Amino acid sequence: MKLATGTTVISNGTLFVGTDSPPIPNAAVVIKDGKIVFAGPEKNAPTIEPDAEKIDALGGTILPGLVEAHFHPTYFDVAALEDLDIKYPVEYVTLLAAANAKLALECGYTAARSGGSLFNIDVWLKKAIECGISSGPRLVASGREICGVGGLMDWNPDFRKIGMDGLVLLINGADEARAAVRKLVKDGVEWVKTYPTGDAASPDLNDHHTLCMTFEEMNAVVATAHNHGLKVTGHCRANEGIKNALRAGYDAIEHGTFMDNEALDLLLKRNVPCVPALYFEYASIEHGPKYGMPKSVIDGHKETLEAGAESARMILLAGGRLGMGGDYGFAWNPHGDYARELTFFVNYVGLNSHTVLQCATRTGAEIMGLENEIGTVEAGKLADILIVDGDVLKDISILENKSKFIAVIQGGVIKAGRLAVNKVR
Numbered sequence: 001m002k003l004a005t006g007t008t009v010i011s012n013g014t015l016f017v018g019t020d021s022p023p024i025p026n027a028a029v030v031i032k033d034g035k036i037v038f039a040g041p042e043k044n045a046p047t048i049e050p051d052a053e054k055i056d057a058l059g060g061t062i063l064p065g066l067v068e069a070h071f072h073p074t075y076f077d078v079a080a081l082e083d084l085d086i087k088y089p090v091e092y093v094t095l096l097a098a099a100n101a102k103l104a105l106e107c108g109y110t111a112a113r114s115g116g117s118l119f120n121i122d123v124w125l126k127k128a129i130e131c132g133i134s135s136g137p138r139l140v141a142s143g144r145e146i147c148g149v150g151g152l153m154d155w156n157p158d159f160r161k162i163g164m165d166g167l168v169l170l171i172n173g174a175d176e177a178r179a180a181v182r183k184l185v186k187d188g189v190e191w192v193k194t195y196p197t198g199d200a201a202s203p204d205l206n207d208h209h210t211l212c213m214t215f216e217e218m219n220a221v222v223a224t225a226h227n228h229g230l231k232v233t234g235h236c237r238a239n240e241g242i243k244n245a246l247r248a249g250y251d252a253i254e255h256g257t258f259m260d261n262e263a264l265d266l267l268l269k270r271n272v273p274c275v276p277a278l279y280f281e282y283a284s285i286e287h288g289p290k291y292g293m294p295k296s297v298i299d300g301h302k303e304t305l306e307a308g309a310e311s312a313r314m315i316l317l318a319g320g321r322l323g324m325g326g327d328y329g330f331a332w333n334p335h336g337d338y339a340r341e342l343t344f345f346v347n348y349v350g351l352n353s354h355t356v357l358q359c360a361t362r363t364g365a366e367i368m369g370l371e372n373e374i375g376t377v378e379a380g381k382l383a384d385i386l387i388v389d390g391d392v393l394k395d396i397s398i399l400e401n402k403s404k405f406i407a408v409i410q411g412g413v414i415k416a417g418r419l420a421v422n423k424v425r
């Protein structure tokens with residue numbers, strides 16, 4: 001991604017660095033050629049050339065750009081299973097994905113890890129964003145997902161004779177698991193997304209306590225992926241599925257809903273991050289009835305929500321890591337609502353805003369494997385920065401309102417926010 005040229009100084013704001021250190025009032029951030037060269041109290045800032053660009057944070061908050069750690073760029077207004085794969089042709093879904101990425105950036109998300117995408121769209125979307133053809137978060141791509149035949153993501157009945165071609169690679173046994181990963185290697189993905197377990201969305205055949213892949217299949221996925229330098233994650237709700245994934249060597253866990261102490265020990269042993277994606281459950285319970293969601297599904301989401309919240313608290317309390325992100329793109333949980341996840345973790349799960357912001361920035365960058373480049377506002381890192389008109393640490397819900405964004409900055413370039421709008425004028 002192209003970096004800015006010249007010097008920019010951000011001042012008159014409180015700096016949330018993204019580390020454990022407390023926020024710095026009256027801070028300044030100096031950016032040179034797209035990288036941060038100083039971040040700290042304004043009185044300690046180096047002398048700046050008079051022609052440097054100056055940004056007034058208006059007494060608000062300066063923080064690292066947010067990281068969406070479970071982003072489905074190709075989901076759009078999904079209200080039924082078919083909407084995930086056969087509603088629109090791939091050409092149109094590609095355009096929708098580009099629009100979703102642009103929106104995510106406008107919402108302050110300067111980076112995102114894909115949690116799976118139709119066909120190989122996220123791989124090419126990432127390329128378009130890196131080349132500057134499209135705007136959006138820095139992406140890490142996952143492409144198609146892997147699921148066992150008859151599992152959660154294998155819903156098209158055989159009589160339709162269309163399989164699940166664009167969305168998932170269906171496997172039976174370790175050999176097919178290896179073959180699926182090898183396809184993804186060729187596609188150019190960086191994370192392999194799998195389905196070790198079912199979900200409340202499928203109460204009859206693949207509910208949240210059902211396994212959708214065997215340990216042997218998961219083991220084959222990890223060995224093949226790691227051999228090619230790819231990372232592996234999985235949709236893990238059922239307790240045994242979480243343990244299978246951790247024992248197989250997964251690099252992250254999505255959801256991690258029904259954790260017990262043994263699963264927690266396995267998670268902590270390798271410090272594996274977990275992305276709970278909980279607001280989706282809440283939104284499903286709240287708005288599902290309007291979309292004809294059956295009671296059995298809503299009951300499953302209720303169970304998932306409470307267990308997921310408990311697991312998230314347990315992980316953080318034990319010193320583990322959580323990423324923030326979550327299945328936006330459903331009709332009742334649309335793209336653009338990403339920051340609701342953060343408010344939800346403060347108000348419903350009961351974490352403090354500093355912790356949640358850290359999960360949404362530094363841990364997100366770690367999950368993407370970009371912790372040396374982004375995720376904190378520190379000298380040496382790329383200038384991916386969000387400047388907000390308001391005290392985000394006091395009221396995290398300000399992040400839901402993009403009209404409060406003074407600037408969304410990627411590599412030192414103002415990409416969105418009020419200052420970007422003014423520039424266009």
Ligand SMILES: [Zn+2]
Pocket residue numbers: 070072115327
């Ligand atoms: Zn997902």
